[in-house]
Amino acid sequence: MEQKASDIQKKRIKEIEIKADELVKKCEVMFVSSVNEKGYPRTCCVSKLSDEGFRDIFFVTSKRSEKQGKAKHFETNTKSSICFQHGGDSLTLVGDVEIITDTTEMQKLWNEDDRAFFPKGIDDPKIRFIHFHTLEATFWIEHKFRTVKYK
Numbered sequence: 001m002e003q004k005a006s007d008i009q010k011k012r013i014k015e016i017e018i019k020a021d022e023l024v025k026k027c028e029v030m031f032v033s034s035v036n037e038k039g040y041p042r043t044c045c046v047s048k049l050s051d052e053g054f055r056d057i058f059f060v061t062s063k064r065s066e067k068q069g070k071a072k073h074f075e076t077n078t079k080s081s082i083c084f085q086h087g088g089d090s091l092t093l094v095g096d097v098e099i100i101t102d103t104t105e106m107q108k109l110w111n112e113d114d115r116a117f118f119p120k121g122i123d124d125p126k127i128r129f130i131h132f133h134t135l136e137a138t139f140w141i142e143h144k145f146r147t148v149k150y151k
Contacts, residue, residue: 034073
């Protein structure tokens with residue numbers, strides 16, 4: 001029996017999503033964009049703490065300034081974008097962030113290497129754990145391009 005076009009597309013999307021999850025696992029560093037106080041994008045290089053594939057990414061940042069910086073931007077505008085690149089493959093994600101306030105979740109995400117920057121650990125008043133949730137992904141993997149929207 002011949003496959004429907006929609007079934008073929010679903011299969012292709014699933015295949016590229018699996019490869020995107022693998023790409024994210026390989027990358028320790030990512031580029032994160034926030035929207036600054038003037039409405040402009042601001043991109044920074046950030047270490048990834050954890051991920052649940054490309055749909056949910058976790059990282060830490062600092063609220064060192066009351067006027068600018070990712071933490072301050074995310075308090076006023078949860079829109080964000082994250083990019084990963086490895087070899088010739090790349091992944092651009094668009095989504096929303098939430099600042100994690102649950103202590104148990106923060107303890108799970110805590111990386112002892114961050115103590116140099118946050119001496120009091122998760123009790124440091126400047127630390128902000130961020131959960132990025134993907135709403136749209138643009139894949140360029142193995143010379144295949146595709147954009148997919150998620151809810």
